[in-house]
Amino acid sequence: MAPIALLSVSNKKGIVPFAKALTEEFKFQIISSGGTAKALEDASIPVSRISDFTGAPEILGGRVKTLHPKVHGGILAKKSDSSHQSELKEQNIPFIDLVVVNLYPFKETIEKPETLFEEALENIDIGGPTMIRAAAKNHQSVIVLTNPSQYENCLLALKNGEVSKQIRFELALEAFEHTADYDAAIARWMQTKKPEKKSPWIQSTPLKQTLRYGENPHQKASWYSSRRHGWGEAKQIQGKELSTNNLLDLEAAISTIREFGYGTNIKNQNCDNAAVIIKHTNPCGVGISNSLSSAFSKALDADRTSAFGGIVALNCSVDLKTASQLKGIFLECIVAPHFDDQAKSVLAEKKNLRLIELDPISIEKTDKHNVRSILGGVIVQELDDKPIQENAWKVVTRKEPSKIQINDLTFAWKVVRHIRSNAISIASSGQTLGIGAGQMNRIGAAKIALEAAGIKANNAVLASDGFFPFDDTIRLAAKYGISAIIQPGGSIKDNLSIDACNELNLSMIFTGRRHFLH
Secondary structure: OOOEEEEEEOOOOOHHHHHHHHHHHHOOEEEEOHHHHHHHHHOOOOOEEHHHHHOOOOEHHHOEOOOOHHHHHHHHOOOOOHHHHHHHHHHOOOOOOEEEEEOOOHHHHHHOOOOOHHHHHHOOOOHHHHHHHHHHHOOOOOEEEOOHHHHHHHHHHHHOOOOOHHHHHHHHHHHHHHHHHHHHHHHHHHHHHOOOOOOOOOOOOOEEEEEOOOOOOOOOEEEEOOOOOHHHHOEEEEOOOOOHHHHHHHHHHHHHHHHHOOOOHHHHHOOOEEEEEEEOOEEEEEEEEOOHHHHHHHHHHHOHHHHOOEEEEEOOOEOHHHHHHHHOOOEEEEEEOOEOHHHHHHHOOOOOOEEEEOOHHHHHOOOOEEEEEEOOEEEEEEOOOOOOOHHHOEEOOOOOOOHHHHHHHHHHHHHHOOOOOOOEEEEEOOEEEEEEOOOOOHHHHHHHHHHHHHHHHOOOEEEEOOOOOOOHHHHHHHHOOOOEEEEOOOOOOHHHHHHHHHHHOOEEEEOOOOOOOO
16 A cells, blocks of 8 residues: 655645655655645645545634544554554554644744734644644654655655654654744743733743853853844854854843944934943943944943953944954954945955844844743843833932933943943943943942043043942042942932032932842
């Protein structure tokens, strides 16, 4: 008896030549349903409709077509089990040897903003996952394919005379991963319809690539990423393969640069050109200006020593002048919404330098959560990326900050929430002058930042990601000539800091919002 292949695919890429090879080279009998059957019939490939095979019509507008004992009996029967063979013979059910199924485009459907609830429901596949799971469960007797990329290797194995146990197992694993990802997408979508419900964290993210190693050479690492948004959709123009540390630094870079508008939203928000240099997930230099080259110069001049081997993020298209500056120093990666042809040509001379274009739209499509692993679990929190609310700020000192100081304070505050806590940033005229990151006490972070700024701290401003429990940071800042301070406030000893500012003739703003970053 001819082997039987059941073909029912939403993604019809490659299905016609694959089916043609099955029938002509390997003498398969094909059964199919709906649009797949029509595509094969239009290509003059012999095919039996599911309804003819089962003797039962498709019902409920196509909701029920493959859910039938003749289909699932043929898929689930073990060829090595004599009792299964006898039952199939009694019920006049043939073995099904090959199942080729991929699912309704649920993910693509819900990504469309105009999609209605009922339309999304109708794109939840029922029969498809059932056939895939059945075939994967019985993979020792059934070959299961869920992706057009598998067709060529399947035909090659058939040509060699046998689809091995190892190949069948690997295909079954991919099949279960396929249905798990599909069900996870449905569950996540349903959760958005009732977000107040306490639900499990459900996530299924495909493997993008195995990395050479993790943070250190003795650690293994893999990169899992959606291919439709975020870094998974980024385009690497040139350079070596991205490493674990590159990716972590790139994430810190893009988080920081977005404070100043990114790509398509720059003109909409009337934003400045901005440049950020990241080292070990902390900004070591940030600059804003009326041109990208000037912004990068500011970021570089903020801390040229730390910039060596850094990661650069730019918020608009990279031009020739900026590219020429970038070429002059050793960098690991540059990320921007776009590089013009002249910039690419200049930077191409640095073959190992990684250039990455990240579309602003792909960023907006990402899930707005931060996920961190701990032993035996994960912590999921909202991203700390809400726009700054200056109308909630409160001047708590007798001296009011000037308009220029307000601009500097806003800039410093945008930067400080992207520095590892305890964090201090010193800034003036759209440029960071000193950054203190990741210290065990706030005065320690302030010392690092102020010493880095040196004499440039005179008349500059200081931002702190958390409140001051004592007045020591205020008094140290005043010694360096800091003129204005911005911090969340909220300490039971806030009055100590306020009194010190009044005594030393500094202005200070409380934002009412803390920005710890661990």
